Amino acid sequence: MSTFSPTVIHSEKEYTGETDRKSVRQAISDALWEEMERDENVFIMGEEVGVWGGTYAVTRGFYDHFGERRVRDTPISEMVIVGAAVGAAMNGLRPIAEIMTINFAFVAFDAIVNHAAKVRYMFGGQFTVPLVIRTTTGGGRQLGATHSHSPEALFAHFPGLYVVTPSTPFDAKGLLLSAIRDDNPVLFVEHSTLYQNRGLVPTVDYVVPLGKADIKREGSDVTIVTYAKMVEIALDAAERLQDEEGISAEVIDLRSLRPLDLDPVLESFKKTNRCVVVEEGHPFASVSGEIAARIQDEAFDWMDAPVKRVNQEDVPLPYSRELEQSALPNADKVIAAVKEIM
């Protein structure tokens, strides 16, 4: 392994060095490429990652450069993609297993939940599973009920597994590098509608540590807690709240659901005394439910209003465009929730 002494950067706001403008897709692709160049034990396996270049074009050019030993097209067999990656990780490699979309992670659920997340604990710490499972999430693309899930909460339910959910190119690259270098299994969840989004990425080697939330916008009247695609919606709502209502909203991007970094949320809440959680997935047994529970538990004395939640409607997502859109969180719904508690 060649030397790599990256700068640890907690937040894009802190960084003042040189940058390039990159898409989320390119940032993720760069992280994979650089890490594969550095570490022979890192390899990629999954459906259409090689010849096709990745369904979302993230691994385009990898097959030609790294060859089929390290960029491995698999059959349509999610169970063995994850299961074999767990075994290879236990036996000393650092696999990056790709599950085309999180909807197909249900097919691999047992390998993820019972093996990736548990073999270390169950055998008294003998095994290490330095595994990254990359996958895509999100609805809103008219793909119908089975292909539109945002079930991150479901995976975050299980101790032993990390769940990372970046929203910007900066975070995506820095977090993915940390994930690959971490000795724990990480489910790295990319939102399928964020790939084109552009932002600034450092030209120097850097990592963003896992398990640290990030304040994406500072504010004083209400705390909006969210992650992934919903960060964009929350920021949009925050701008409009400022312009139209004179309400100053702080937006916190959780960035990872496990470990869950509650400190910045509590700190913000103790300042604003009000909170809205925005999550793309269903409301039942959700990230938003968890945040609401933790706030009432740990910051009860600072509560001026109930914690409000903006989630996907409690229905499967339909195909028809307007119907589907009506089921998903949007800036209007976030604004309405904020106004309800002001």
Added chain:
Amino acid sequence: MAMTDEEKIEAYRLMMTVRRFEERCAQLYSEGDIGGFLHLYIGQEAIAAALRFAVPEDDNVITAYRDHGVAIARGLPIEKLMAEMLGKVTGVSKGKGGSMHLADVDRRYWGGYAVVGGHLPLAAGLALADQYRGDDRITVCLMGDGSTNIGYFHEALNLAGVWDLPVVWVIENNEYGMGTSVSRASANPDLSARATAYGMPGKKVDGDDVQATYDAMAEAVEHVRSGNGPILLEAMTYRFRGHSMGDPERYREKDEVSKQEEQDPIKLWGNHLINEGVVNSDRLDEIEKGAEKAVDEAVRFARESPLPSPEELYTDVYV
């Protein structure tokens, strides 16, 4: 068990209708009227035509997301199919399913399913219900070559084998699952040979030849209905278009596709009918024009249909 001349001509009409329907869908997709994923059946129409006449209407049919051709073959009205494409409430699934999720319970067409292999266990269950009640109905389950490597395939075919479930399993082998060829995905690319592992007969057929596919399918239906347990058919075909709209097709040469297009199943069947003296080319032209008109009509119906009302979001979650 031979096709009548009338059926042969209808088979041609069906294939032409599917072709024109699919071409129109591609156009509507690029104009933004159809959203989501769109997987065209172009190149595989002979299998739909064989299904139409080899599988009686009262039997069960279930398939994957490349489902337009199969839906049309099961007699689902193309205007209601087109309405589904446009997300209209008059669509077969009320606009909730879209291209990948066409179904019609009245026609025992149990739907197209988008999780690869996910419908195979359902097919086993459909057949189980009929066997349990003592009905002599059978189930035909279509699937892509790519679905033969997921656990669902092995579990479903094995169960069908041990319980003698009345299923005709049909692999539509179009040589690729997305960009992965059968030989890169399957340890033994002879997919019909899988049948041996599950104690059932397996057979390969030229899926671009309506007559051959019809014969094989009709025989398979007869075999299963007679209480011999399940059977596996592998219909060899090819998809002329990308996996779905927007496929960059880096995994195959243009040459490969154009060579296959020379063996267009619709042209083959048309020529066959002319050579057999069943039709002349004027009649075929007429049928083609008729198919175009029918598709135009379907698009008009779909466009004029209303969208689902906002309350539809909350219906059908539970009974």
